[in-house]
Amino acid sequence: MNIDAKKGTKILFTGKGGYDSDKEYANKHLTVDEIYTVDKILIDNWSSTIILEEFPFKSFNTVMFKDIRLAENHHSHVIEELLENKQPRLEDYKDDASTANYINDLLDYIERLKKDQKITVEMLTQAIKEDKKIIKQYNESN
Secondary structure, three states: OOOOOOOOOEEEEOOOOOOHHHHHHHHHHOOOOOEEEEEEEEEOOOOEEEEEOOEEEEEEEHHHEEEOOOOHHHHHHHHHHHHHOOOOOHHHOOOHHHHHHHHHHHHHHHHHHHHHHHHHHHHHHHHHHHHHHHHHHHHHHO
């Protein structure tokens, strides 16, 4: 795994590599092929250990983990697109005659949100399927 991984990076526990004592300790707490989250990595002269967000008071040998590339880019892209669909603001409608326009625009906005949320759920579901496919391919190759 990348020992320069940042906090929040998702990694896969392989249970492979390291000393027998490292493996025994890790297997007491972790599940092989489970995804965990980096809290911090401690680098020494000849070894490195990782602390996981899921186990903040335990450290594990980094050689037992593998980098994975989840479709997080897709997730954030979808969210950014959703946020671009801005809600109409009442102060943009200057007089009483345009209040009806504001209400119509607001109703249109709500309908777009409903549609965008449905698309967002579909896109995130697809991204999760892609993530599972990546993990399955990794497992089959090892």
